[in-house]
Amino acid sequence: MASPVISHKIQDFPAAASPQVAPLAPGVYIVGAGPGDPELLTVKAQRLLSQADVILYANSLVPQQILAWTRPEAERVGTATLTLESILPLMIERVRSGKSVIRLQSGDPSLYSAIHEQIQALAEAEVPFEVVPGISAYQAAAAKLNAELTIPGLVQSIILTRISGRTQVPEAEDLASLAAHKTSLCLYLSARHVEESQTQLLKHYEPDTPVAICFRIGWPDEQLLVVPLSEMAKTTREKDLIRTTLYIISPALRGQKVRSRLYNPEHTHLFRPKDRSVTPSDATQDAVTLES
Template sequence: MIHFVGAGSGAPDLITIRGKQLIETADILIYAGSLVNPELLLYAGPDCKIYNSAEMTLEKVFKVMEEGEQAGKDTVRLHTGDPCLYGAVREQMDLLDEKGLPYDYCPGVSSFCGAASALNLEYTLPDVSQSVIITRMAGRTPVPERESIASFAAHQATMVIFLSTGMLKELSEKLVEGGYAEETPAAIVYKATWEDEQTFLCTVATLFQTAEEHGITKTALIIVGDVVSHHHYQRSKLYDPEFTTGYRKGNGK
């Protein structure tokens, strides 16, 4: 069996119990070496064969999977965060489907969740924002035109922006073009949940300046929206004593 496993947001103890167990029993481990915390490799058994996919093409990764399956081995394909976000996982699954090779998928804690924990942040504050847009800037890998930063900014929802730390000047411009005010609260979270995690509060206008001052050039998430300042939100109705739910009767009208 081939197991796609989410490594979590960085800290080695934030992998799921299931994910850790799969690593412990794996015969072959292929990990995303550019992003996955190497401490997770310590969970692998002494006879586990380990490959760093940062040095491999899709075809080479697939060959290791295929040969492992033919030999009756259990393979773990370890992705950073959760594989469903920017994990290039579908193309691997399609090749496995073509060959009729079995696989399953163990989810992980995404870095956008880790970034929220780093800031003690709630992305969906009542009367502020009830939606989260997860996206990235177009770079060497394009983004569909209908999903431009400016078009998403028009919604004024919370935005979590991946893979864009090296393009912060342009990012600020696109956010303002789309409708965010320059003073809109923003945050930069570097290596969320890792030992060297850093967080910086700023505004849409000062994203580039803040990153430059602190030497942040990659491996960071950008969060934009009024939830970053967490002021002026409404109390949750679920726990309001006047509000009736399916589990208790409220005391209000």
């Protein structure tokens, strides 16, 4: 039987107050900070940071520049040296004293962020919380590469994964099995095992498959290198790109000239019907009629 969805949504204060000056309702806001560039914060994340009373941030992964959005009087707590047993009581105590708390995570909270255990504990303590998404490193890296990772006729899926290390990956999701699909594969948290990663990937990808080595994307010292898969491990070691590195392995990075059907004049759909006498407003009305 599926587990019930945990629901402890924060009840906002009345919307009549301006969002720029209104206090935040007491609770924990688990916010995605993005990969590092402060300008890649969502508008909502920026607003919450400017209002919150307490900021707990992963200071080894979230740059100080992002804290520029916070109030001068806000309490700031770096959590790089803390364990969950230290972080959770602090959040719960602050909320129970009537304060709003932001747990600022790098990237997007849905991916390798360890929020599951935080959510479970907050729910058990009956502390309201909300999760705010952020930009993930693979999205920021694709933008830097000017790349679409889903190209018609070439690749239509993206796999986000990691190789087994101190955190084990389920056997059914081992890297070689996923590589067999030859999709755009985004490999997180694997630079310290880059030789093994390359070996597993080469079981299915061609040696000349492009690999983007994305080091600290969004940070001032970022590096972005595109090399053949056969040189992935060598380049990583030579450049010492071990910490905070993402790999994107994809045939989409080859740069083939491919056209999608969506904007092809031969492709018709609701808003571009074959009968050009039908206007978009007519098509919309037809859709409403069909739906009703």
